[in-house]
Amino acid sequence: MTPETPALRPSRISLRDLWSEAVAACLARPARAALTVLGTVLGIAALVATLGVSKTASGQIVARFDALAATDVTVTPRTAAGPVVSRVIPWDAASRIRRLAGVVAAGTSADVDVKGALVRSVPLNDPSGQSTFQLPVKAASPELFAAIRARVASGRVFDEGHSVRGDRVAVIGPAAADRLNLTGVDQQPAIFIGERLYLVIGVLSDVARQADMLGAVIIPEGTARHEFGLVAPGSVQIDTEIGAARLIAQQAPIALNPDNPALFRVAQPPDAQGTKNAVKNDLNALFIILGLVSLLVGALGIANVTLVSVLERIGEIGLRRALGAGRRHIAAQFLTESALMGLFGGIIGASLGTSATVLVAIYRHWTPILDPKVPLLAPLVGTSIGLISGLYPAWRAARLQPVEALRSAI
């Protein structure tokens, strides 16, 4: 060995050099690099957007669900639906339920069998139009209006006094009011149910529950009992405090009939978490599969282009081998290049997916919700895809013999 030459040391490439070589190689063919990462971009964007939009959407569904459905409990007899034929729900059901902690309002209602009687308005408005209708007639306890969160457009709802006295008064839903040509109660309008005259004391504008009330004529329970022989309330509607619904659902049947609570069927809100997951699963399975397919296509794209790149750069590989690069250095370089493309794909995809989530949320007037892990993990996923895609091309590149490689021009 000549005295002035240093000892032979194994070749090495620093991480920084590896990085700059990979960046330089990608930037040397920017259009190709952009097209290569497109598949990964689309795949990651689809996944992030799917997860983001579904999380946002289920967030909205749950919010709506919390507001109304989570406080909604109804109790009906375990017998067939229809006109009430036997007395299962007691007349004082509403006040029994009202005593339970967590109940905001409770009221009973029933379909009234009017034996085919038609409802007609007193013909003072439009003599030529139809004035006789077959409208559903409902009996309700005064508290029902609170329990279904009814809003009054005009007049008032009836009270306990009307019911006890059996007064012939009625509250009508907005759809029924339309058909009967009633716009308000200023003129003290009256309607006929069959041959019996009822004073309309109130017109509803909206209800949050029991939408069939919108088209019905509603009379006090006491009146229905007296005039139409109503046997018993048909159902109990309970408005609970948020979070109390499941407890009330357990307690209500016992409060109504301690001897035999099994007589009742209770409809309670489904489990909130379960609903959320169900929504997510239904909406997302397809999009997640689509995203994964795009990712697979993206991975194949990177693998393909990296392989082509290896074949095109055989001369360069030969040069690097001549300059002291070992097989592992060549493999490391191509792996770094493919990982870099995957990383860029992941970053761009995560940005696009996040933007898509925000845009959808803005368009639907929703609050965008995105798990922060998703966009942060996306570049990692992209890098892994790049690395895996680069394995075979890198192996091919490393396997080349320097002499063969140098025969190719650069």
Add this chain to the structure above:
Amino acid sequence: MTVALIELVDVCRRYDGDTPVEALRDVNLVIPAGDSVAIVGPSGSGKSTLLHIIGCLDRPTSGTYCLDGIDTGNIGDSLLASLRGQRIGFVFQSFHLLSFRTAIDNVMLAEVYLRRPRSGRRDRALAALDRVGLAARAEHLPSAMSGGERQRVAIARALVTEPPLLLCDEPTGNLDSANTAGVLALIDGLRADQLTVVMITHDPSVAAHANRIVGMVDGQLTEHVTDMGLIPAGEIRRHTT
């Protein structure tokens, strides 16, 4: 006695296949440090194979090859690569410059695998370009340069690692006469700096720039030409050691 930089003893290189080819047969060659040798011969004579063996790009099928005192038969592929990087500067006929990198970036590439610090890399590359007279063209892409300039960039890349051996494969094969003269003058200057230069060429006028000429025919050294005249092949070892 001059120290031998290159020492080939009974080197054979056989390519197996349907028709086995014996590209090198019992080659014995010793090149002392600071010498300059031209290997000449017709195409197919085995001079490229010999260059590959000397350049540690390939291994002999049999025989031993020592470069700078290191027996290449005793080290693995990885260290053989290191030996290339640290002991040999390559100059290729087709330059082998990365087309999308500037001249100075191409020169700096030579240091990437060498465990040299990044700091000062640019200065060293610039100094190497200055040595070949191209400091002013450092930021130009190869495509904006003449063939002669490209080959000088390649020589700068070979020199920047300060190897004891410069190995040139038809260094003027792709150049016109004016550029050939420039590149040869540069190589002559390096010889004067006691760098060992080995080049293969089929051009006698290029070979004349070396102080030793080794001929090859059919995988064997045939004759040994020096400034003093022709020497029979069997006397090469005796003469050079």
